[in-house]
Amino acid sequence: MIVLIKLILPAILASTGFLTSMPILADDGVVAVDPPEPFIVHAESAAVMHGSERVNTVALGTLFDATLQRGPWRYSKAINGWVHTRDLVPLEGAVAEFTSRIEEKPTAESYHLRGIAYMAGEDWGRAVNDLEEAYDLGESSASLHLNLGHSLIGLGLQEKALAEFSSVLKSYPDEVVALLARGNLFLDLENFSAAIRDFEKVISLQENNAEAYNGKGVALSLQNQYDEAVTAFNGAITADPHFLEAILNRAYALKSVQQFDLAQKDYELALTVDQESPAAQNDFAWMLATCPDSEFRKPKRAIELALSANRSTEYRDPGFIDTLAAAYAADGQFEKAIQTCQTAIELMEDEEELEELKTRIQSYRESQPYIESLEEPAPPEDSEEAVDSSSPE
Numbered sequence: 001m002i003v004l005i006k007l008i009l010p011a012i013l014a015s016t017g018f019l020t021s022m023p024i025l026a027d028d029g030v031v032a033v034d035p036p037e038p039f040i041v042h043a044e045s046a047a048v049m050h051g052s053e054r055v056n057t058v059a060l061g062t063l064f065d066a067t068l069q070r071g072p073w074r075y076s077k078a079i080n081g082w083v084h085t086r087d088l089v090p091l092e093g094a095v096a097e098f099t100s101r102i103e104e105k106p107t108a109e110s111y112h113l114r115g116i117a118y119m120a121g122e123d124w125g126r127a128v129n130d131l132e133e134a135y136d137l138g139e140s141s142a143s144l145h146l147n148l149g150h151s152l153i154g155l156g157l158q159e160k161a162l163a164e165f166s167s168v169l170k171s172y173p174d175e176v177v178a179l180l181a182r183g184n185l186f187l188d189l190e191n192f193s194a195a196i197r198d199f200e201k202v203i204s205l206q207e208n209n210a211e212a213y214n215g216k217g218v219a220l221s222l223q224n225q226y227d228e229a230v231t232a233f234n235g236a237i238t239a240d241p242h243f244l245e246a247i248l249n250r251a252y253a254l255k256s257v258q259q260f261d262l263a264q265k266d267y268e269l270a271l272t273v274d275q276e277s278p279a280a281q282n283d284f285a286w287m288l289a290t291c292p293d294s295e296f297r298k299p300k301r302a303i304e305l306a307l308s309a310n311r312s313t314e315y316r317d318p319g320f321i322d323t324l325a326a327a328y329a330a331d332g333q334f335e336k337a338i339q340t341c342q343t344a345i346e347l348m349e350d351e352e353e354l355e356e357l358k359t360r361i362q363s364y365r366e367s368q369p370y371i372e373s374l375e376e377p378a379p380p381e382d383s384e385e386a387v388d389s390s391s392p393e
Contacts, residue, residue, distance in 0.1 A: 146177060
């Protein structure tokens with residue numbers, strides 16, 4: 001089983017800018033931080049350093065992982081530089097730190113920062129409470145509304161989240177992060193035309209924005225407009241040749257129009273970008289196990305890839321387990337296919353996918369492998385719910 005990979009936005013939003021020079025890493029005393037240590041910036045404007053030169057600043061509330069340390073300094077690839085620990089709070093103790101500040105003097109800033117700490121731990125209810133408290137205390141920044149929107153999505157309150165993103169865009173119609181966030185949410189709401197408008201607005205502002213091209217491609221693919229989707233994914237990969245999700249999404253679109261040779265090249269490319277990626281392993285295994293063209297069915301390699309994907313996810317993803325079952329069936333190992341598919345059935349929560357699994361396991365019981373049908377269904381209806389009050393500007 002494979003799915004399109006949507007635009008994935010960071011949970012914590014901040015404007016850190018982009019640096020073009022490489023960090024200085026050869027100084028004595030540099031030590032790797034393994035595993036990386038997450039920090040929250042609690043200074044109003046923390047300096048980003050390269051050697052003795054201040055090259056940028058990182059915004060209050062930014063969350064990043066430090067991968068190197070040198071005395072009191074921490075380096076992160078995400079901000080492409082070094083930040084002093086006086087400007088940072090370790091995420092592990094962030095809730096306690098900001099709670100102490102709130103008890104001493106409740107401020108909008110402390111509530112916002114604690115809300116970010118809760119977001120990092122996916123404690124969405126507490127995050128919403130703190131972010132709304134920050135708003136009540138007078139903060140109404142774009143980052144507050146964006147963070148509140150993402151937290152509301154975490155609670156399943158998409159319509160309220162949509163209102164938060166749209167409120168930012170009413171004041172700042174060219175705010176790229178808000179456009180990407182709302183476009184991605186429109187995908188969830190199956191309002192594909194609105195999603196495409198937001199992604200195209202981003203592309204008009206930033207012609208090399210890979211995330212916007214990928215989001216547009218997903219919206220087109222979900223409407224079975226695969227040729228147009230391939231063009232969009234091409235834009236994403238041109239902007240970022242290592243954009244794994246876009247490569248996998250292009251492979252999906254190419255496979256859907258039965259260009260299996262090109263799809264196979266993309267899956268191989270994806271494994272070149274990240275040979276340990278469970279998503280890349282799973283998606284390629286699915287094609288190698290279920291492709292309608294027997295020339296591209298390679299059950300042994302499908303099993304190898306599917307096993308690796310499932311080991312990486314500790315056999316907890318029913319979609320990946322389904323792929324392994326299909327690979328066993330393609331190889332004629334029907335008893336293993338039945339047992340594996342039964343495990344996927346027991347873990348599957350999505351009712352529609354559960355019915356598909358039940359159909360597949362019956363085929364395996366009849367010693368029949370699963371061959372994917374690629375006949376295009378009718379395009380889905382584009383939902384326009386909530387557009388009147390929250391449509392793109």
